Amino acid sequence: MKERIDRLLDFLFKIRKKSLTIILPAFILGVIFFIVTVSNVFMETFDIEKFSDAKQTIRSPITIEHEIETDRKSREAINAVDDRYSISNEVTNEQIGYIEEIFDAIDKVEEENVVEDEEANETPKIITNQDKINRLKQLLSNEITDKVSDSVFLRIIQNSPEQRARGKEILLTALTETFESGVRVENKNSAISNVKDTLTYTTLDENLIHALKDLAGFAVVENSFFDADKTEEARKEAANNVDPVIINAGEVIVREGQIITNEIYDKLSLVGLLDEEHNEFPVIGLILLVGLLVCIVAYEMNVLDRQDQLDKGKIFSIVLISLLVVILMKVVSLYTTLTNQLYFVVPVATGVLLVKLLINERLAIVLASIYAIVGSIIFNGQIPGSLNVEAGLYFFFSQLAAIIFLMNVKDRFTIVKSGFGMSIINIITLLVFLLLSFEKYSLGDFFILGGFALASAFLSAVLTIGFLPFFESGLGILSDIKLLHLANPNQPILKKILTEAPGTYHHSIMVANLSETACEAIGANGLLARVGAYYHDIGKTERPHYFIENQLSIKNPHDVISPKQSAEIIISHPYDGAKILKKHKLPKEIIDIATQHHGTTLLKYFYYKEKEKNPNVKEEDYRYPGPKPQTKEAAIICICDSVEAAVRSLKEPTEEKIEEIVSSIVNDRLMDGQLDECPLTISEVKVIHETICETLKGIFHSRIQYPMKEAK
Incomplete structure (x- = not known):
C-alpha cells in the first residue's frame, strides 16, 4: 500500500513539475499569440442607421457574392436582349x-x-x-x-x-x-x-x-x-454572361462622411458588419489554430526537458523571444496598407537567431514555422478568414536562412555574416513574389522593396547582437558566443592561472582537449566541456605550490605537514575555485563544473598515509564533499582530470599503460558511484573510454629515436 502511495505521489509530483515547466509557459505563449492576432480575425460590427453619415471608412472583412445585385444585373441583361x-x-x-x-x-x-x-x-x-x-x-x-x-x-x-x-x-x-x-x-x-x-x-x-x-x-x-426559341436562348445566354457581383475582402463599402443609403446598408448587412449579425466563428477558429501551435511548442519543450536541457532561463527565453517577435510584427502591421508592403522590413529572424544561440537549432526551426504562421495572420489586413501567404513564406525563408547561415559560431561577428546570407535569400524571395505576380512593378518599386528586405536582415543581426547579452546575463543562459568569449586566453582569470599556477594551466588545457573530444563523441556540449575544463582548477591559485604540477625545483610542502592538513588543502580547491568564479560572475554551468569535478572521491594517498599512523581514521574526512557530477560534461571532466594527471605521471606512457590507467580510473569512478547522478549511460561511458584512449595515444605516440652524434 505504501509503495502505491509513493508511486502516486511521485506521479503527481511529475505532473506538477510538467505543469510549471511546460504547460504553464506554453499556455502563456498561446495567450500572447491570441491577444496579438485576435483583432486580425475578429469581425468588428457597427451600430449604424440608414441615411446617417458614416463616422469612419468601413471595409468588407470577407469576400462574398452580392446575390441581390447579381440578380438585378441579370434582369437588366435579359431586358436588354432584343427579340429574335x-x-x-x-x-x-x-x-x-x-x-x-x-x-x-x-x-x-x-x-x-x-x-x-x-x-x-x-x-x-x-x-x-x-x-x-x-x-x-x-x-x-x-x-x-x-x-x-x-x-x-x-x-x-x-x-x-x-x-x-x-x-x-x-x-x-x-x-x-x-x-x-x-x-x-x-x-x-x-x-x-x-x-x-x-x-x-x-x-x-x-x-x-x-x-x-x-x-x-x-x-x-x-x-x-x-422566333420564341431563339429569343429565349439569347436571354439565357445574356443572363449567363453576367459576372457575379462580388464584394471583395478589403473593399471599401462606405467612406467616412458618406451617407448610408439603402444599398450601402444592405452591403453592410450582407458582410455581417451590423451589430445584430455578430459572428464568433473566426475567433473559435483562431483559438483552435493557436492551440495547435501551443501543442507543438509544448512538445518541443518536453523534448528539451527529457534531455535535461530545459531550465528556467530557457523557458523565459522562449516566452520573451516569442513575445518580442510577435510585437515587432504587430507594430509594423499597424502601418502596413494595401499599397505599402512593410512586412518585408520586419526583422523576424531576430527570434530564431537568439533561439539557436541560446538553446538549439531544432527548436529554432520549429519556432520559425510558428512565427511564419502567426505573421501570415497578423498581416492579413484584418480580413477574417484570410492569411497573407506571401508574408508567411517570406518570414519562413528569411528565418530559415538565418538558421542555416549561422554556423561555426566563433564570435558576435558571425551573426553579422549570417545577416549577409539572409539578405541574399530575402532578395531572392522578393524576386519570386514579383515575378509570379500579375501586377506590374516598376524598377523603383523593386529597389524600395529590396531595401526593405536588406533592412530586415540588417536589423535582425543588430537586434540579435543587442539582445543576446540581456538573455545571457539577465536569464543566466550560457550561449556558444559567451563560451567562446570565456575561452579567450586574455580572460583575467585564465591569465591568473597562467601566471600563478602554470602547471595547472597546462593541465587544464590537456583536460580541455580530452573532455571536448569525449563530449563530441557522445553528442554532449564539447565547447562547454572545454571552457569548464579551463576554469575547473582555478581554486589551485589560492595555494598553487601545494599541487604537484606547480612544484618546479621546490620542496614538496606536503612533506612537512600532516596528511590531515594536506587533505584539507587539496579538498578545498574546488570550492575555492567556485568562490573565485562567483566573484567574477561566471555562468552557473562553469561554477558547477568546478564544484563537481571531483565529486565525492577519496584522496587515497593521504588517506592511506594517515591510516598507517591512525587505524581509526574516518574515510569521509578524506573525501570531497561533492556534489557528484550532475551533467555529462561535468562527469567527463571528472574522468579526464584524473586520467590526465595519471598519464602525465608515467615515465614511459605506452599504449598498454594508457589503456590500463584509463580503464582503472573509469571503473573506479563507476564502482565508487561518482557517475550515479549524471545522465551518462553505460554505452556512452564505453565510448568515452575509447575516445580518451585514442586521444591520449595520439598525444603520447612513440617517437623515432634519432642516433646521437658521437664526439670526436
Whole structure:
C-alpha cells in the first residue's frame, strides 16, 4: 500500500513539475499569440442607421457574392436582349419569283409578237399594247394580276428589252438585299422606301422607274417572323454572361462622411458588419489554430526537458523571444496598407537567431514555422478568414536562412555574416513574389522593396547582437558566443592561472582537449566541456605550490605537514575555485563544473598515509564533499582530470599503460558511484573510454629515436 502511495505521489509530483515547466509557459505563449492576432480575425460590427453619415471608412472583412445585385444585373441583361426573328426563305423566294415571272412573261409576249409578224409578212397583223397586256395576264399568276395594275405592265412593255433587263437586275438586287436583312411588320414601309430610293438614283427611263417602284411595293412583304426559341436562348445566354457581383475582402463599402443609403446598408448587412449579425466563428477558429501551435511548442519543450536541457532561463527565453517577435510584427502591421508592403522590413529572424544561440537549432526551426504562421495572420489586413501567404513564406525563408547561415559560431561577428546570407535569400524571395505576380512593378518599386528586405536582415543581426547579452546575463543562459568569449586566453582569470599556477594551466588545457573530444563523441556540449575544463582548477591559485604540477625545483610542502592538513588543502580547491568564479560572475554551468569535478572521491594517498599512523581514521574526512557530477560534461571532466594527471605521471606512457590507467580510473569512478547522478549511460561511458584512449595515444605516440652524434 505504501509503495502505491509513493508511486502516486511521485506521479503527481511529475505532473506538477510538467505543469510549471511546460504547460504553464506554453499556455502563456498561446495567450500572447491570441491577444496579438485576435483583432486580425475578429469581425468588428457597427451600430449604424440608414441615411446617417458614416463616422469612419468601413471595409468588407470577407469576400462574398452580392446575390441581390447579381440578380438585378441579370434582369437588366435579359431586358436588354432584343427579340429574335427568323427569316423565311420560302417567302423570299416566292416574292423574288413573282418579279422574275413578270419579266419572263413580258419577254414571252414580245417573242410571240415577233413570230406572228414574221409569219404574216405580207399582211402584218396590228397588235396593240392592250392585246399584249391581255396576253400577259393570261400568262401571269393570279397573285400578280390581282395586285399589279395594267399601267405597271404597260410601262414595262413600252421600254426596250435592254432597259427591261437592266431594270429587272437592279430591282432583283435591291429586293434580295432587303429580304436578306429581314422585313418585319414594323419596318416594311422603310424597306419598300429603301428599294424605291435605290431605283430613284438609276439612269433608267422615268416610266420604267415608276413601274419598278410599283413592283417593289408589291414584292416587299414581311419575311422575318418572331422566333420564341431563339429569343429565349439569347436571354439565357445574356443572363449567363453576367459576372457575379462580388464584394471583395478589403473593399471599401462606405467612406467616412458618406451617407448610408439603402444599398450601402444592405452591403453592410450582407458582410455581417451590423451589430445584430455578430459572428464568433473566426475567433473559435483562431483559438483552435493557436492551440495547435501551443501543442507543438509544448512538445518541443518536453523534448528539451527529457534531455535535461530545459531550465528556467530557457523557458523565459522562449516566452520573451516569442513575445518580442510577435510585437515587432504587430507594430509594423499597424502601418502596413494595401499599397505599402512593410512586412518585408520586419526583422523576424531576430527570434530564431537568439533561439539557436541560446538553446538549439531544432527548436529554432520549429519556432520559425510558428512565427511564419502567426505573421501570415497578423498581416492579413484584418480580413477574417484570410492569411497573407506571401508574408508567411517570406518570414519562413528569411528565418530559415538565418538558421542555416549561422554556423561555426566563433564570435558576435558571425551573426553579422549570417545577416549577409539572409539578405541574399530575402532578395531572392522578393524576386519570386514579383515575378509570379500579375501586377506590374516598376524598377523603383523593386529597389524600395529590396531595401526593405536588406533592412530586415540588417536589423535582425543588430537586434540579435543587442539582445543576446540581456538573455545571457539577465536569464543566466550560457550561449556558444559567451563560451567562446570565456575561452579567450586574455580572460583575467585564465591569465591568473597562467601566471600563478602554470602547471595547472597546462593541465587544464590537456583536460580541455580530452573532455571536448569525449563530449563530441557522445553528442554532449564539447565547447562547454572545454571552457569548464579551463576554469575547473582555478581554486589551485589560492595555494598553487601545494599541487604537484606547480612544484618546479621546490620542496614538496606536503612533506612537512600532516596528511590531515594536506587533505584539507587539496579538498578545498574546488570550492575555492567556485568562490573565485562567483566573484567574477561566471555562468552557473562553469561554477558547477568546478564544484563537481571531483565529486565525492577519496584522496587515497593521504588517506592511506594517515591510516598507517591512525587505524581509526574516518574515510569521509578524506573525501570531497561533492556534489557528484550532475551533467555529462561535468562527469567527463571528472574522468579526464584524473586520467590526465595519471598519464602525465608515467615515465614511459605506452599504449598498454594508457589503456590500463584509463580503464582503472573509469571503473573506479563507476564502482565508487561518482557517475550515479549524471545522465551518462553505460554505452556512452564505453565510448568515452575509447575516445580518451585514442586521444591520449595520439598525444603520447612513440617517437623515432634519432642516433646521437658521437664526439670526436
